[in-house]
Amino acid sequence: MSVKKVSWDQAISPVNVAVVYHDLRSSDLPTMDISQIVEKIPSEDAQYFYYIGLYFALIGDTLNGLEYYNRALSINPKFFKAYLSKGDLLLKIGSAEEAIPVFNQSLDYCLNDNQKGLVFGKIGYSYYTLSDYPNAIVFFKRALDMDTKNSYWLNNLGCANTQFGDNVEGSKYIRESFGLNSQNPIIQLNHTYITVLQEGIFHLPQLVIRYLVPINDQKKREKLLKNIIDRYSHLETKNKNYQNYIGLGYLLIGNIERSLQFFNDDGFDCTSISNEIKLQVLYTVLEYINHEKGNFTKYNFLKVLTNLCGSEFILKNTTYQDPEDQNIYILTIYAQCLRDPSPQNYKKLAEVFMTLSHETQTILKTDPVFKQSFSNITDLEDEADCELTKILGNISKYERELNDAHKKNASIFDHVIAVYENILSHSPENTRVMKKLADIFMRMVSYRGVSARTRVLEYYESILRIDPNDEEVKKILLSIRYSSSPKDIKQKIGKNHFKTKNGIGKK
Amino acid sequence: MKDQNAFLYAISSLGFLDSTDYQREFSNLCLDSGFTDDISIEWEREKFVRILLSLGHIELNNKKRIFVCPPQLTLIRKDINHLSVLTGARTPYLLEKLIEYIEYRPELLELIIVEQKHPLARNGAHLLIPDAIFIKSKNVKELRELAKTVQIDYQLEKPNSENLFDFSKSVTDYRNSLMWDKRTTDDPIKSKIKVFSTNYLRFIERSSETTENQQLALYYFPPFYEYWLWECGRGAKVKKDWGRYLLLNLIQKRVLIYNKDSEWLAVPSTLPLPKVLSRSLTLCSGLAPLEVYSEDLSNYGLPYGIPFSVYFLVTLSVAEKIAQRLGQELIINEISPHPDLCNLMI
Numbered sequence: 145m146s147v148k149k150v151s152w153d154q155a156i157s158p159v160n161v162a163v164v165y166h167d168l169r170s171s172d173l174p175t176m177d178i179s180q181i182v183e184k185i186p187s188e189d190a191q192y193f194y195y196i197g198l199y200f201a202l203i204g205d206t207l208n209g210l211e212y213y214n215r216a217l218s219i220n221p222k223f224f225k226a227y228l229s230k231g232d233l234l235l236k237i238g239s240a241e242e243a244i245p246v247f248n249q250s251l252d253y254c255l256n257d258n259q260k261g262l263v264f265g266k267i268g269y270s271y272y273t274l275s276d277y278p279n280a281i282v283f284f285k286r287a288l289d290m291d292t293k294n295s296y297w298l299n300n301l302g303c304a305n306t307q308f309g310d311n312v313e314g315s316k317y318i319r320e321s322f323g324l325n326s327q328n329p330i331i332q333l334n335h336t337y338i339t340v341l342q343e344g345i346f347h348l349p350q351l352v353i354r355y356l357v358p359i360n361d362q363k364k365r366e367k368l369l370k371n372i373i374d375r376y377s378h379l380e381t382k383n384k385n386y387q388n389y390i391g392l393g394y395l396l397i398g399n400i401e402r403s404l405q406f407f408n409d410d411g412f413d414c415t416s417i418s419n420e421i422k423l424q425v426l427y428t429v430l431e432y433i434n435h436e437k438g439n440f441t442k443y444n445f446l447k448v449l450t451n452l453c454g455s456e457f458i459l460k461n462t463t464y465q466d467p468e469d470q471n472i473y474i475l476t477i478y479a480q481c482l483r484d485p486s487p488q489n490y491k492k493l494a495e496v497f498m499t500l501s502h503e504t505q506t507i508l509k510t511d512p513v514f515k516q517s518f519s520n521i522t523d524l525e526d527e528a529d530c531e532l533t534k535i536l537g538n539i540s541k542y543e544r545e546l547n548d549a550h551k552k553n554a555s556i557f558d559h560v561i562a563v564y565e566n567i568l569s570h571s572p573e574n575t576r577v578m579k580k581l582a583d584i585f586m587r588m589v590s591y592r593g594v595s596a597r598t599r600v601l602e603y604y605e606s607i608l609r610i611d612p613n614d615e616e617v618k619k620i621l622l623s624i625r626y627s628s629s630p631k632d633i634k635q636k637i638g639k640n641h642f643k644t645k646n647g648i649g650k651k
Numbered sequence: 652m653k654d655q656n657a658f659l660y661a662i663s664s665l666g667f668l669d670s671t672d673y674q675r676e677f678s679n680l681c682l683d684s685g686f687t688d689d690i691s692i693e694w695e696r697e698k699f700v701r702i703l704l705s706l707g708h709i710e711l712n713n714k715k716r717i718f719v720c721p722p723q724l725t726l727i728r729k730d731i732n733h734l735s736v737l738t739g740a741r742t743p744y745l746l747e748k749l750i751e752y753i754e755y756r757p758e759l760l761e762l763i764i765v766e767q768k769h770p771l772a773r774n775g776a777h778l779l780i781p782d783a784i785f786i787k788s789k790n791v792k793e794l795r796e797l798a799k800t801v802q803i804d805y806q807l808e809k810p811n812s813e814n815l816f817d818f819s820k821s822v823t824d825y826r827n828s829l830m831w832d833k834r835t836t837d838d839p840i841k842s843k844i845k846v847f848s849t850n851y852l853r854f855i856e857r858s859s860e861t862t863e864n865q866q867l868a869l870y871y872f873p874p875f876y877e878y879w880l881w882e883c884g885r886g887a888k889v890k891k892d893w894g895r896y897l898l899l900n901l902i903q904k905r906v907l908i909y910n911k912d913s914e915w916l917a918v919p920s921t922l923p924l925p926k927v928l929s930r931s932l933t934l935c936s937g938l939a940p941l942e943v944y945s946e947d948l949s950n951y952g953l954p955y956g957i958p959f960s961v962y963f964l965v966t967l968s969v970a971e972k973i974a975q976r977l978g979q980e981l982i983i984n985e986i987s988p989h990p991d992l993c994n995l996m997i
Contacts, residue, residue, distance in 0.1 A: 146757035147750055148764070155765040155783075155938060156963045160913040164961050167910055168917060168945040169989065191912055228988040235991075262990055269991040296950060296990045303993035327850075328949040330992045337995040364994075 153177075159192070162199035173202050190220035194229070201233050209233050224253040231266060240270040261290030265297055272300065277308035295325035299334060311341055333364065340371060352389045356396060369393045561585075573610050578603045579617075600624060653683045655766060656741065658699075659708055659781040662719045663740035670715040673700075683777040699778055701923055702940070705933040707738035708781065724786065724798045724805040727812070727937045728964075733791050735807060736937035737784040746784070748801045753786070760797065761787040767939050780939045812969065815931035822900050822978035825893045833879060833886030845869040847895060849904055851954050853921040867898045892925045900978030904952065908959070909970045909981040916965040916973065916981075917943070920958040928973055936964035950990065951982055 153161050158176035165173045197212030213230040217223055227250030234243035247267045254260045268283030284301040288294065298321035306314030315338045322335040336359075352372065359365045373390060391406030564581050568574060582603035588596040604621045607614060654660070658680040662668050668676075674696065681699050682692075700717065703709045707725065710718045720739035728734045737749075753760045767780040788794050791807050798805035806814070820828075845854040847867035854869060866881040867889070880889045880897060889897065899906060899922075908917040916932065918924060920942060924932065933940065940960035947955055965973075974981045 146753050146760060147762045150763060150765055152765055152767045152769060152938065152941075155763075156936070156941070160915065160963065161941070163910060163913045164915055164917070164941065164943055167908065168943050168959055168961075169947055170943050170945055172944060195913070225988060232988060232991075262988070265990050269993065272993050294950075294990075296992055300991075300993045303995050306995060325949050327955050328947060328992070329955065330947075330994050331949075334993075334995045 159195045159199050162202050163195055166198055166202055188219060190216040190223055190226070193219065194223065194226045197226070197233075198229060201229065201236075206233060206237050222253045224250055224255070224259065227253070228263070228266065231270075235266075235270060235273065238273075240273045244270045257290045261287045261294065261297070264290065265300065268300060268304070272304055272307075275307070277304050280304040281308065293324060295321045295328065295331060298324065299328075299331050302338070303334060306338065306341075311338070314338060315342060333359070337368065337371070340368065352393050352396075356393055362397065366397050369397055575607045575610055575614075578607050582607075597624070653680075653779055655768065655779050656781045657681075657779055659703075659719075659741050660743065662709065662717060663742050666719060668717045670717070673717055681779050683779055695778060698920070698942070699780075701929070702778070702780055704926055705929040706781070706783075706937075706939060707930060707934070708740075722803040724794060724803060724807065725811045725934065725937075726791075726794075726807045727785075727810055727934060729791075729810060732787050732789055733794055733807070734937075735786050735788075735794055735805075736934070737786070737803075739804075741781065741784070745801065745803070749784070749786070749797070752797055752800055756793070759788060759793045763787065765938060769939065769941055783937050783939075785937060810934070812931045812934040815927050815934065816972060816976075819925070819927040819931065819976055821976045822893065822896055825889075826897055829880070829887035829889060831882075831885045831887045833881075833888075835881065835884045835886070838881075838886070839870060839872075842870045842872055843868050844871050847898060849899065849902055852906065852919050852957060865898055865901045867894045890925075892923060895922050896925075896977045896979070905980050905982050906953065907970075907974055907977070907979050907981050908951075909965070909967070909974075909983045911967055911983060914965055914967075915961050915963050916970045917959040917961045919953070920960045923960075924973075924977070928976060932962045932965060932969070932973060935962060935966070935969060938963060 153174070153176040161176060162173060165171075193212045193216035197209050197216060200206075200212060201209035210230065210233060213226050213233065216226045217230070220226070227246055231243040231246040231250070234240070234246060244267055247263055247270065251260065251263050254263060264283045264287035268280045268287060271277075271280040271283060281301065281304045284297055284304055288297040288301060291297065298317045302314045302317030302319075302321060304314075305311075305317060308314075318331070318334050318338050321331050325331055356365060356368055356372070359368065372393065387406045391403040394400070394403035394406065561581065561584055564577050564584070568577050568581070582600050585596045585599040585603070589600070601621070601624060604617050604624070607617050608621065611617075658676075661676075661680055677692065677696050677699070682695065700709070700711070704711065707720060707723070710720055712718065722737065722739040722741060722745065724735045725738050726733060726735050750762060753762045763785040765783040765785065767783055768777050769780060786794060786797065788797075794807055795805060798807075845856060845868070847853070847869075848855045864881070864883050868879050868881065870877045870879060878889050878891050878894045879886045880894050882901060906919050906922060909915070918932075918940075923929065940962045942958050943961055944956060944958050945953070949955060970981055
């Protein structure tokens with residue numbers, strides 16, 4: 145064929161691309177089709193077999209990887225790199241015992257001291273993974289003899305010594321390694337680890353905050369936390385503040401159940417905790433709460449969380465957008481109530497309660513903490529009404545005082561409308577709420593005109609559909625339909641048509 | 652799905668594009684991604700121009716106006732077959748004519764279209780780099796006839812990457828051409844915005860790190876930006892590309908990685924090559940360099956997680972010449988296999 149189209153990776157050869165990713169130690173190898181390459185291997189090219197092995201090793205196909213390395217070695221038994229890569233792959237699948245003889249074989253084909261150092265390092269590492277620390281120390285020292293300023297060998301020697309129980313010697317080497325290569329993330333972590341080992345007994349909060357929080361890897365976090373807890377276990381029953389920090393540690397690794405056992409009422413000395421960490425803790429808890437939807441019986445640690453983060457912080461950093469996430473909003477208000485048990489907060493909680501589904505409301509009503517906080521949970525709706533009455537009262541004041549404050553008024557109305565529309569979404573036949581909404585839109589007719597008037601009509605018509613005998617609504621509807629302007633409507637209906645001393649719409 | 656050649660077709664029709672128009676149209680014509688939030692558009696925009704420059708499709712003037720180069724058939728390799736690549740302007744009509752001509756001579760000519768859909772690292776986006784159009788023939792006469800028939804220029808005597816080498820100066824030539832007329836006592840510190848970090852291989856905010864004798868600094872003298880290189884109390888105004896390599900040469904830092912077996916050369920993307928050298932390297936394969944984010948190369952004194960531009964089909968002699976021109980020594984055959992690091996946390 146005289147014209148053909150190929151992709152970029154086929155033009156370069158997927159194997160060559162794989163080698164690039166291997167050599168630059170990148171883990172983002174793109175998906176490529178290697179089938180054509182495998183078919184075209186020159187039968188006597190060890191190098192080619194080696195690179196295909198490398199490709200399979202990179203994509204995690206161990207069996208094919210080992211097979212191609214073996215083929216490369218059968219063609220060229222002096223292939224130094226193939227021995228090392230084969231050993232690496234064996235190490236990767238946890239066969240360190242099999243890797244050691246492969247590395248030993250490669251020693252015969254080393255060309256210089258650097259290569260010898262590399263092989264000794266790999267043998268040492270194999271022993272290290274087998275927890276044979278004395279042998280690991282021997283080989284790491286031999287590797288270091290080949291290159292005394294190699295940060296990798298220094299780090300490895302430090303690790304082997306530390307694991308063997310010689311923290312002093314271990315720290316010495318790791319610090320030296322860190323001095324030479326502070327950019328390497330693993331050396332950084334090991335440096336952190338030995339610092340944790342050597343920190344004084346009074347620094348537990350700092351250990352959690354300074355070292356545990358910045359680690360993103362969950363496994364590493366768990367490992368470090370275990371170390372911290374082992375070291376400070378004797379303090380568990382004595383220092384309540386420290387217990388809280390251990391609780392925080394468990395919270396950070398996602399073990400909420402365990403964290404609950406440590407949190408207590410003593411509160412945190414949280415002056416040194418940054419907002420970033422607070423956020424991290426907050427989201428861990430929120431995720432948990434959301435996962436355990438509707439289960440509000442495990443909120444004991446909320447007090448601790450509220451102490452740690454502060455209610456304002458919680459509110460500022462959480463949003464209530466998706467009705468499915470209402471637990472989050474309830475939680476934040478709840479936390480606020482615990483922190484600041486003012487009537488205003490309870491009213492807000494009551495308002496949010498109104499927006500919840502019937503199912504969640506039922507669960508909440510049985511929650512002991514809720515029961516304790518609200519002496520009479522059936523009053524919640526009234527609480528919400530009171531709050532709205534207050535808001536509407538304020539709006540009337542604005543209306544009187546400010547002629548051009550429409551925008552401001554509108555935003556306040558919008559908030560109220562959102563609350564009621566949420567209630568309606570859960571109980572679509574709630575005529576009481578519809579009347580409230582109609583009343584609110586009526587107040588907006590003067591500056592929103594026809595759109596608000598339409599909404600008023602819609603709500604009243606809906607009420608009539610549900611209850612065709614509501615004479616009061618029929619009358620209002622008639623008067624609206626035959627009124628000529630929004631002003632007339634207002635005059636005919638009157639501002640406080642549904643308003644009573646207990647709220648709106650209760651006659 | 653956007654057309655890989657959209658930008659090249661557009662600029663081929665227009666002849667040139669102002670930098671403001673380019674900035675405005677970049678997302679439409681040069682980037683294939685629904686989610687541009689995770690991408691540094693500025694970086695990708697600059698990268699795209701660099702790639703097209705090195706592929707020989709465009710040229711820039713002082714005001715950063717982009718001009719399209721005239722279409723040319725350029726020789727890449729000469730072994731059993733002569734392999735040439737189409738550079739410069741391109742229109743669908745030109746391609747049709749090429750295909751039509753080649754289809755009449757299937758035994759003499761072969762057209763290979765390589766779709767250069769390089770992934771941008773760490774997200775699913777693609778830069779719409781124009782397809783590489785290769786034409787293969789057993790003898791150069793056929794290629795010449797083809798160029799004449801479709802009325803395009805040709806350069807088929809010698810592989811063009813070699814030609815370009817002759818044009819390129821070396822870091823030593825560049826250093827000798829500098830005017831070392833600035834003194835530390837006159838250093839306008841208040842105008843100094845950034846300095847080049849040899850640890851991170853990029854410009855960073857002014858910091859205490861750069862108190863050494865050698866320093867490359869960016870100054871802002873409104874409305875102009877200038878790069879000055881300082882060495883032992885003397886300073887000279889330099890070009891950004893050469894300045895960086897000059898500084899690395901002064902402190903003897905190696906940054907170029909070469910693999911002899913797979914014949915590729917990796918250059919940190921934060922250290923773009925001077926234009927002629929980058930064009931010369933690109934023309935070794937005729938393909939745009941691949942961007943790969945490295946991970947831990949700290950053992951070689953290179954920063955963690957930097958992007959590399961990887962050029963393919965670069966022979967050892969070419970790689971050595973490039974390194975020599977840049978005052979560098981290649982990191983070669985040391986990079987693999989990797990040593991292992993023990994981790995106390997695992």
